[in-house]
Amino acid sequence: MGLVEFARSPWGQDVPIHIAWFLIYVCAVGGLGFLIVHAIYVRYFAKEEEFAGSTSPQVAATVPARVARHSFAARAFHWIMAAAMLTLLFTAFLPKVGVQFPWVTYHWIAGLVLSASIIFHIIHASFFMDFWAIWPNKQDMEDASNRLKRGLGQDAPAPRRFAKYPFENKMYHGVIVLTGLGAMLTGIFMMFRVRTGIFPRNPYLFGDMTWGLTYVLHGLCGVGLIALVIVHIYFAMRPEKFVLTKSMVFGDLPKEYYLSHHDPERWVVTERSLAKGAGD
Numbered sequence: 541m542g543l544v545e546f547a548r549s550p551w552g553q554d555v556p557i558h559i560a561w562f563l564i565y566v567c568a569v570g571g572l573g574f575l576i577v578h579a580i581y582v583r584y585f586a587k588e589e590e591f592a593g594s595t596s597p598q599v600a601a602t603v604p605a606r607v608a609r610h611s612f613a614a615r616a617f618h619w620i621m622a623a624a625m626l627t628l629l630f631t632a633f634l635p636k637v638g639v640q641f642p643w644v645t646y647h648w649i650a651g652l653v654l655s656a657s658i659i660f661h662i663i664h665a666s667f668f669m670d671f672w673a674i675w676p677n678k679q680d681m682e683d684a685s686n687r688l689k690r691g692l693g694q695d696a697p698a699p700r701r702f703a704k705y706p707f708e709n710k711m712y713h714g715v716i717v718l719t720g721l722g723a724m725l726t727g728i729f730m731m732f733r734v735r736t737g738i739f740p741r742n743p744y745l746f747g748d749m750t751w752g753l754t755y756v757l758h759g760l761c762g763v764g765l766i767a768l769v770i771v772h773i774y775f776a777m778r779p780e781k782f783v784l785t786k787s788m789v790f791g792d793l794p795k796e797y798y799l800s801h802h803d804p805e806r807w808v809v810t811e812r813s814l815a816k817g818a819g820d
């Protein structure tokens with residue numbers, strides 16, 4: 541049972557045409573399996589969260605009652621992207637599991653919405669937000685390693701409180717960047733294979749082998765996104781993380797949550813910095 545399906549070209553060559561569709565189930569079950577194992581671990585085995593250091597009352601007094609976390613533009617991007625992503629997943633995979641409907645047009649239109657929102661996000665994050673806030677650094681890795689050791693019952697110092705984003709969120713973002721860009725770039729080329737009315741159809745843009753590999757890469761990114769989206773929605777719904785989900789709707793966090801989970805030296809949010817737009 542191969543991971544890729546092949547077909548014979550008119551020239552007698554075996555060329556890949558797309559991924560084997562059983563990978564849909566592998567990724568869906570993988571995502572669901574992860575959340576079941578995680579939920580059991582948190583419920584029965586995980587210890588109480590513990591961080592090193594605390595904030596002085598003087599610094600705490602400079603923190604506003606509600607701490608801005610996501611600007612309106614960042615929230616709009618997130619929800620437009622989420623709607624496009626879910627539409628892409630359902631239009632792509634429902635027909636493969638037996639729910640037949642003319643999906644291709646809905647699919648590429650949602651693909652264009654996703655692509656536009658990703659391009660907007662790249663420009664917004666590069667020039668208007670703190671670009672480096674979402675990429676892992678040495679401190680994150682040290683803290684993550686300490687948390688893992690403590691989780692496994694080994695001796696390790698308590699980790700520092702987080703900057704704006706914890707290490708796990710940064711890693712998740714990195715993986716979604718790779719899979720999202722992979723699906724987007726291959727998808728834009730695949731639009732040359734269908735009649736869109738936007739540009740002339742040109743199935744001869746690439747040879748059979750290149751087209752095949754493009755479809756395989758699109759499919760691999762696509763099934764990967766099934767697992768990633770399941771895991772993302774699971775964390776968004778967990779009771780202890782729900783405060784963060786609400787911040788993606790309303791834009792801010794309560795001061796108490798900020799002080800207990802974030803280090804004001806690593807994520808600076810005084811009234812003055814908020815006025816300068818640090819709430820992106």
Ligand code: HEM
Nearest residue numbers: 558628629632648651652723724727728730731733755762
């Ligand atoms: C969540 C992201 C996405 C997923 C899960 C996804 C999944 C899929 C899958 C499974 C197929 C069937 C491929 C095959 O038969 O081998 C497909 C086809 C297609 N996708 Fe996507 N895709 C995504 C994003 C995009 C984007 C961003 C675009 C465009 C910008 C796009 C454009 C297309 C087109 C045009 C086809 C049809 C190709 C054809 O029938 O020849 N997709 N997609």
